[in-house]
Amino acid sequence: MRKIRSSLGDLSSYIFILPTIIVLGLFLVYPILWSFLASFKDVNPILLKNSSLFEVPGTFAGLDQYMQAIDNPLFFKSIFNTLYFGVIFIPITMFASAGLAILVNQKLKGVNFVRSVLFIPYIISVVSASLIFMFLFNGDRGLVNALLQNFGVTGPNWLSSTLWAMPVIAIMHCWEKIGYFMLIYLAGLQNIPKELYEAADVDGVTTFQKFRLITWPLLGRVSLVVSILLIIDALNIFQEIIIMTGGGPADSTITVPFLIYNEAFKYFRIGPAAAMSYLLFVFVIVITFVQKRIVDKRLG
Amino acid sequence: MKNNKSILTILLWSTGIIFLLPIYWLVISSFKSDAEITQFPPTYWPKEFVWSNYPQIWDLLNFGQTMINSIIVSITTTVLIVVFSTMAGYAFSKKQFLGKNILFVALIGTMTVPPTVLLLPLYFIISKMGMYDSLTGLILPFSVTVFGIFFTKQYIDDVPTELLEAARIDGCGELRIFFQMVVPLIKPAITTLAIIMFVQNWNSFTMPLVLLQSEDKFTIPLRLAMLAQQNVAVPWSHILAANVISLLPVVILFLSLQRQFISGIMSGSVKG
Numbered sequence: 001m002r003k004i005r006s007s008l009g010d011l012s013s014y015i016f017i018l019p020t021i022i023v024l025g026l027f028l029v030y031p032i033l034w035s036f037l038a039s040f041k042d043v044n045p046i047l048l049k050n051s052s053l054f055e056v057p058g059t060f061a062g063l064d065q066y067m068q069a070i071d072n073p074l075f076f077k078s079i080f081n082t083l084y085f086g087v088i089f090i091p092i093t094m095f096a097s098a099g100l101a102i103l104v105n106q107k108l109k110g111v112n113f114v115r116s117v118l119f120i121p122y123i124i125s126v127v128s129a130s131l132i133f134m135f136l137f138n139g140d141r142g143l144v145n146a147l148l149q150n151f152g153v154t155g156p157n158w159l160s161s162t163l164w165a166m167p168v169i170a171i172m173h174c175w176e177k178i179g180y181f182m183l184i185y186l187a188g189l190q191n192i193p194k195e196l197y198e199a200a201d202v203d204g205v206t207t208f209q210k211f212r213l214i215t216w217p218l219l220g221r222v223s224l225v226v227s228i229l230l231i232i233d234a235l236n237i238f239q240e241i242i243i244m245t246g247g248g249p250a251d252s253t254i255t256v257p258f259l260i261y262n263e264a265f266k267y268f269r270i271g272p273a274a275a276m277s278y279l280l281f282v283f284v285i286v287i288t289f290v291q292k293r294i295v296d297k298r299l300g
Numbered sequence: 301m302k303n304n305k306s307i308l309t310i311l312l313w314s315t316g317i318i319f320l321l322p323i324y325w326l327v328i329s330s331f332k333s334d335a336e337i338t339q340f341p342p343t344y345w346p347k348e349f350v351w352s353n354y355p356q357i358w359d360l361l362n363f364g365q366t367m368i369n370s371i372i373v374s375i376t377t378t379v380l381i382v383v384f385s386t387m388a389g390y391a392f393s394k395k396q397f398l399g400k401n402i403l404f405v406a407l408i409g410t411m412t413v414p415p416t417v418l419l420l421p422l423y424f425i426i427s428k429m430g431m432y433d434s435l436t437g438l439i440l441p442f443s444v445t446v447f448g449i450f451f452t453k454q455y456i457d458d459v460p461t462e463l464l465e466a467a468r469i470d471g472c473g474e475l476r477i478f479f480q481m482v483v484p485l486i487k488p489a490i491t492t493l494a495i496i497m498f499v500q501n502w503n504s505f506t507m508p509l510v511l512l513q514s515e516d517k518f519t520i521p522l523r524l525a526m527l528a529q530q531n532v533a534v535p536w537s538h539i540l541a542a543n544v545i546s547l548l549p550v551v552i553l554f555l556s557l558q559r560q561f562i563s564g565i566m567s568g569s570v571k572g
């Protein structure tokens with residue numbers, strides 16, 4: 001009896017974790033399992049309508065849903081589009097936020113003000129930001145085309161162009177996220193002991209060498225972590241697409257998460273949607289795992 | 301050296317200006333007349349400030365109701381998140397219970413789950429529980445966050461356990477220890493968490509999109525997004541005015557409490 005008592009631990013702790021268990025159990029853990037089960041069944045909306053809460057209806061379909069997901073001609077297109085987005089978004093955000101963190105870490109006039117300004121795009125909603133950029137990049141009367149006109153260039157109708165729609169969305173996403181990633185770099189920079197720089201000063205080390213020997217290696221380590229966050233962020237790009245282009249023009253901005261959303265909520269192909277979302281999930285896990293191995297190797 | 305510094309200052313300020321430009325353009329355009337806003341090339345400062353864009357769009361969209369919905373959802377969710385997550389953070393930090401370590405690892409694991417994995421099952425589960433097309437459906441299912449638990453746990457870890465033991469010996473009840481000792485000690489962290497969660501919920505778009513149907517329940521981001529879809533009927537000046545109204549609360553909140561906000565994000569990123 002005493003043994004059971006002690007393995008249960010502090011009885012009062014169950015009161016404290018009860019809300020968490022209920023809410024996260026029902027609305028986080030159960031959904032994860034639900035999607036997993038649905039990805040192996042031929043679920044359809046009618047079956048779903050009549051099923052109970054703790055039941056994933058439909059007969060077992062093996063890997064059928066996964067095959068259907070891959071067979072979808074938009075599947076590889078969406079991977080390509082997501083890649084296109086990432087190739088623009090990730091490097092720009094990484095270099096800009098690292099550079100700005102170095103800049104903001106200096107004692108310059110107006111540093112605090114600029115730091116706040118950089119952070120504003122991060123705190124406003126994606127919907128707000130999307131509307132702003134739709135207006136800025138408007139083909140007929142947008143500011144961007146007006147500015148280009150000054151240089152004698154006639155700008156395209158950005159968001160209706162299969163070539164330009166995705167880069168505009170990517171640039172907007174950079175604008176939204178740079179402030180946040182700058183803070184992560186800044187936190188890293190401010191963790192460098194001041195004595196390190198002072199010791200370097202005593203030894204007569206030049207500014208450039210200080211940067212190369214102290215700041216640069218640190219930025220490299222932070223960048224490893226930042227890169228994984230950026231990749232995951234790029235793999236989840238979704239809200240901007242719904243608001244700005246709806247996947248168009250000619251499917252050129254359909255990303256993987258947007259395709260999953262469309263499959264589920266527009267075409268009600270629940271099984272393939274669940275299968276696709278799990279393929280994405282597995283991919284994220286693999287990337288996280290590989291990155292963790294690299295970090296451990298470098299730092300360990 | 302002196303020259304170097306002024307180059308850096310110029311660089312800093314020009315980046316600031318580039319980042320501010322979209323916001324500037326939004327705000328001044330929201331004061332232009334319909335005629336002026338369609339003009340090309342555009343004017344860089346309104347010829348005449350048209351204040352009426354604001355009341356017009358406010359009435360047209362029934363924005364008062366939308367605002368109230370957003371306030372109800374954001375504030376209630378934030379309060380619940382703060383209370384429930386702090387309670388769990390406390391249990392994970394200072395208490396022993398069955399399955400604690402497994403549960404903690406599982407929670408970390410859930411952080412890599414892409415939001416799209418959850419979208420469809422959440423829609424299904426919330427509907428089955430009778431919360432589809434209701435504000436409750438946007439509040440209760442999201443009243444605990446893993447981020448909130450980790451965030452508060454970090455700070456409760458720093459509260460000396462001896463202090464809590466002493467209170468316990470003096471005969472303090474568990475709930476009293478929590479609410480009268482732990483909570484006041486980590487008040488700054490709780491404020492920070494509340495700000496971050498409020499902003500997140502105020503801006504939330506995907507769940508309302510999936511879970512709401514009737515217009516009188518719409519929250520601000522959803523209403524704004526709908527506006528963009530039908531932008532033939534509503535002039536840009538009005539859409540932009542609605543946009544300014546929608547982001548004003550979070551921008552004011554951020555500017556007045558930015559120190560806490562920024563330090564919260566930074567500590568979350570370093571320790572987490």
